[in-house]
Amino acid sequence: MKSYLGLIPISAKVHRRQNRMTILCIVFAVFLVTAVFSMAELGVRIEADRLLEKHGSQELENLAGSTMAQTLYPIAAVLTLLILIAGVLMISGSINSTVAQRTKFFGMMRCIGMSRQQIIRFVRLEALNWCKTAVPAGVALGIMAAWLLCAVLRFLVGGQFSEIPVFGISITGIVIGSVTGIAAVLLAARAPAKRAARVSPVEAVSGNEKGTGALRHGAKLCLFRVETALGIHHAVSAKKNLILMTGSFALSIMMFLSFSVLVDFVGYLMPQYSDASDIDISGSGGADTVDSGLLDTLSGMEGVKRVYGRRTSFQVPVEISGAAEGFGAAESSGAADLISYDDFGLDCLKKDDMLKKGSDISKVYGDSGYVLATSDADSLLRIGDKVKIGAEELEIAGLLKYDPFSSDGLTHGEVTLIMSGETFIRLTGITGYSLISVQTTGNVTEEDVEAIRAAAGEDCVFSDRRDQNTSGTYRAFAACVYGFLFVITLVTVLNIVNGISMSVSARTKQYGTMRAVGMDGRQITKMIAAEAFTYALSGCAAGCAAGLFISKWLFDVLIAAHFAYAVWELPVNSLLVILLAVILAAVLAVWAPAGRIRKLSVTETIGEL
Template sequence: MRSYLSLIPISAKVHRRQNRMTLLCIIFAVFLVTAIFSMVDLMVRCETEHSKENHGFWHIAIQNLSEEGAEEIRSRGDVAAASWYDVVNMDQSRAYEVDGIQTALCGIEESFRTDIMSYFPADSSIQANDAAILTPNARELLGVDVGESITLRTPAGEYSFLITGFRIDDSRYATKNGTGEATALLVKGEQIGIFMNVSTFRQIMEDNQDSGSETFYVQFASRANIGRAISEIQAQCDVAEGDMEQNFILMGLAGLSNNTMVKSLYPLAGILFLLILAAGILMISGSLNSTVAQRTQFFGMMRCIGMSKRQVIRFVKLEALNWCKTAIPIGAALGVAISWVLGAILRYWVQGEFSDWPVFGVSLVGIVSGVVLGLLTVLLASRSPAKRASRVSPVAAVSGNLEDKTHKQHRTETRFGKIESALGISHAVSAKKNLVLMSGSFALSIILFLAFSVLVELLGCLLPTAHSAPNLTIASQDYSNTIPYALAEEIREMPGVRHAFGRMYREDIPASFPVETAETTVDLISYDELQLGWLLEDDLLRKGSDLERVYGNSDAVLCIWDQDVPLTIGDTVTVGNSQVEIAGLLTHSPFSNSGRTNGEVILICSEETFTRLTGVEGYAILDIQVTKAATDGDVAAIEELAGEPYSFTDRRDESDRSTFWAFSLFIYGFLAIIALITVLNIVNSISMSVSARIKQYGAMRAVGMGGRQLTRMIAAEAATYAFTGCIVGCAAGLPLSRLLYNRLITTNFPYYTWSIPVPALLIILLFVIGATITSVHAPAKRIRGMSITDTINEL
């Protein structure tokens, strides 16, 4: 043997069973981090590519920029691509036509087609002054194809163009009638669009003494310091704050967005990362402490034969790192494997925007994070056990007296319980460091669970899944109530239709209020029985609301709550010549993205009440929900039935819940992992703690303690750790939950306020209690199954 360190692999083989749980702790810590960071990295990559395809590969868009400023930006070394984008006649207010069809004009540069937007054919071009790319609906409306010529007629004259291609016709970009998610040059109805060279566009504008709406798009290089580059561009080109728009999604995914909500996520993500790190350290440290406690005599004997305290510390640390050789690769492999499983679920079950998810994608970020964090947690976790091992007395090892020599000032208190329970509690609280580690690991599990539960709430705010979300919408012109009830009845009977429900709308009805308010009018909206019932199912009613009073022809209405609307439940509002009472309040407005009414008073009533108050019969909007079996033919039949003069909108892509299910899968999967680790950690900790005191329990059996008493003693010790951990976890977790909720949700959605997350709290506490009960069974059974002499002689 060349050195004491040669004993490390031998010790690992001899104590394989005792080390098993420590190895599991390291494996789970690495697995947890690798899985989380791999999924986050792959999701960021997937969403980044999705954003580039659907919204363009640009970082900033600048308006009111001079030509000199544009050239200065182009010359920067950190700019990969830049292009002017100018458009006119989107509103069909000019006399720009091709074959009598209204035409929107768009001037772009070649880099816009090749680098910034991805929905132009590779073989198309706008470099020549007479080259043009048309919107896909021009094929049918004009009956033209690539290589043919068209003539644009303007008040100043005619311009001839050669068609070099059509913008890609794909559901991700645009429907056949020209509408789409984020397409450059969206056209409507009987209108086409022409993409042309920006020089030609400007010449046409000059000839017609017209002007468009110029925007300069900038794409930065991959290694550019984008934050600094944006600041320099603003200063050098004198760009006003309101003239620069950032690509919110792309910048946010890169961690560069200046959006308030996105910026608040960064430090909070750091807090969650530190919590995961702390959980791993406490879990591994507690296991190492118990392992060292079982081998105090071994370390004492090593001190007897000449090992110094520094060598003992080094031995324990290197022994922990030796476990990493096995545990870290296994943990990383499991993390990659679970990311593949989740990826397959996203691609083949969730689908939607995740249909291109790389199932067998490997994230170097995830693997490196798992390995680094695994090594870091092991090194940090081994410091305290190493110092503890180095303090073992050689004299105590020789004499065999290795018990805790801390003298208690008072005997164990037994007046308020049985002796075995008192001894169990005494065992738990006597070793302060072990109590902190054990209770701390339980507490961190609770804290993590409560913290990530806030993300579930945030998901519901960002991606609401209301029961009333429509797949198709038929709207009257200017929201006039001209859609007949009969149309709704006819659509309800059509194949593929699940629900059809309409709303009547009347704005600016004169009204008076019982409290002083700046408003003198109200907006009145009707809901049928189905929509009123959904308000309750979606939990959109504030406490104290009485929905039953609103049904039928009644004098009760609902009011949309807003912090600038002073009305409350029970107030009477005079609408026209009638009085109605507010029977309930909606938590927020379902008709605006912000959930605010901006001080406007919006009342919701039944259809019967609306007709009585206004005399109106007929819908302004008719929403339709279709079944999963509905075909494009069924939708086309509904559109044909609606006909003119109503507008028809297909919202099936908007109601795609793939993103919601993807993030739900990620968040709930992580919560499940936390719960699993909580159970395993508790079972492991109690088992290791019992193993460390095996000789004490043997001595107690020798003096007459029975098996049930031993079980109660172990249960009391475990319950002490669990109780202390629950108290600390709730005391720290609830304030953190409130902080996260206020920063992430209330700041951006003021109509949501934090309340104690009772369901999440009960779930994790039940897990802790269940795991604690489970953890008592195995060690108690092991002790009862051993003979007294074997127990006393156990090393």
């Protein structure tokens, strides 16, 4: 060995098990960044193909200024920054714990003449040595994730994605992913390298670093038992470690909440309705001219899964009481559009979560005196308002979150009332349908479709909407986003388990001493659990506070700016998932270190003191 740097590959082999989790953190960071930018570039490529097909090559010059590019790349940059910070905190915490366990090694290196600057260089190069395998592995996983998405879009979704190249390479994703991984390692190694350089030759004798500071007071026992109080004290006494652990967990939660917004974005971009039709049949002679008997005829035909219809009556005079002033003109009278839904349509409104809180759709079924109304942020209608149509008085039992019958989801001051078919017939006397919708089975044939067309007759307008179905595209993008969320959750769990395990390992001698003075295994477990849950709870508090703020910002940029009716709501489900993951990880993190400490020989510990 010609240089002290020759110890780096030897150290990597000796500490392969300890370094495994750190390498895994680097792989995940590079993978996430590479995949995020590859997917962003994929979205821009799709937009470029659309512009080329629609407008010609001259429009490609404006691609960089397009809404797609201006939206995807900044969002990718923000997510990359979060991943970078999370990676730095995770890797730094891991290196810190490794340095704490190798105090004797660095002290011995100082004894044989290694300078502080050489120690710093050694730790940094040792960290960079991990990048030789971690960065290529992360880039490869990111590229394969992009390939998998392209394959799903091309072969399973098809349509506008049928020409997407499956094995495309995103140079942007590769470069930014690699740079992010290396930058995270270099930034993470700064503080641990300086910490290692502070180890003096004298400390090599004991293997204990003096950086823990003088003990000013004992753990407070007024609220907890001694083992619990000691665990909390261990967590909060080491301020730097507490900040690193808390920040690391918080960043993981922030990333999860940020990526969760993408699930909502896909839902707004490609809304999926349970009553979406494959075939529409409408009257050519005006509204409600489709014979109601056609519904029964179609329901028994081959290839038909479900048939349902709607009746409409536009600009019906109504009077509303209980509404705020401003309805119609300055009075509570005006006109409204009436639309009938059968039981399946009403079920779908509830299933698709289209109703505002407080709505009671159960009152609307059958021949009733209740209706639903569309609404938006400027709507004056409220649940409980009375609507008088002719001699009949109805009550608004619920409000839709937006107007599904307008192009932008806004009501624009118009009133649309939704009611059951029986109520509609009672009020208007109209029995014919304005629209009959058909949902086909998965094995429907062209012959089946032609038979449905023939049954509708020439007096009806037949619309085959099967090629407009976006469920495949939605599932592809949703699966991709949920895949990212799974990876982030996995990183969170592994990070917590690794961080707490390393923290406990750094205090092995202290725990051994406690065992030597009479602390049993159950108390050791409770002490480690108290330390772990202190980190977890502080990380949850910080992560949820910052994560919700970022979630709201991303929602405003991605969704609210393009969908006027969109309203941000507290992501309760996402919060529950990530908090349960953190708690589960904390429980798992306690198990292995506690078992290792319980097996520690008391005589061995006494001999080390």
